[in-house]
Amino acid sequence: MAADRGASVIAWSGPLVVGIGASAGGLIAYEAFFAAMPADSGMVFVLVQHLDPDHESALAEILARYTAMPVDFARDGMIPVANTVTIIPPGTILTIHDGRLRLIRAPSVKARRMVVNLFLVSLADDQGPNAVGIILSGFGSDGTAGIAAIKERGGLTMCEAAFDHHAKLGMPQSAADSGFVDLVLPVEDMPAALLAYLA
Structure with a gap:
């Protein structure tokens, strides 16, 4: 159960829940990330991508080529489990409460543009x-x-490095400039850093 924001940091058991946000250029970055991530890390991966609400997304099918982990779109009420990849469906807002993913239709274009923040803040709280x-x-x-919220609650934060050839720099640069990012890395180096953190 989530503690109130601002409460003292508490110890959690269970797998790390890794929320990954991206927009333009995200597909190439995801491919590089999961090509380097072992399928048995014991972590939960939730992808929050800016997707066109008027078209079906092939993201799950594409990423399944780069990982042996099951890859699927989120369903309301589902409990994400270790060694799986779950993706936000197009046109929705995804949050997590009491360990369960919650989905609603995005009420506006503005809300769709903030889906990463909305998920990561809920992830920090939960x-x-x-x-x-x-x-x-x-x-x-x-x-x-969202990165700030996770850092404030004692979680780990990363962003893609400016010199990474995959990156479109707005989102990662904004996160890095906030001062709340622990590690700024090429995307291919992130899985090793996560495994070292887990150990």
């Missing part, structure tokens, strides 16, 4: 120091507030 927030390629600043 999982405390068990939360990991990662910002990959994308324009704009979505994800910066």
Whole structure:
């Protein structure tokens, strides 16, 4: 059960829940990330991508080529489990409460542009120091507030390095400039850093 924001950090058991946000250029970054991530890490991965609400997404099918982990779209009420990859469906807002994913239709274009922040803030509140927030390629600043929330609750934060050839620099640069990012890395190096953190 989530503690109130601002409460003392509490110890959590269970797998790390890794929330990964991206927009433009995110597909290439995801491919590189999961190509380097072992399928048996024991972590939960939740991908929050800016997706066109008027078209079906092939993201799950594409990423399944790069990982042996099951990859699927989120369903309301589902409990994400270790060694799986769950993706936000197009046109929705995804949050997590009491360990369960919650989905609603995005009420506006503005809300769709902030889906990364909305998920990561809920992840910080729900999982405390068990939360990991990662910002990959994308324009704009979505994800910066979410990264701050995770850092404030004792979780780990990362963003894609400016010199990474995959990156569109708006989202990762905004996160890095906030001062709440623990590690700024090429995306291919993030899985090793996560495994070292877990150990």
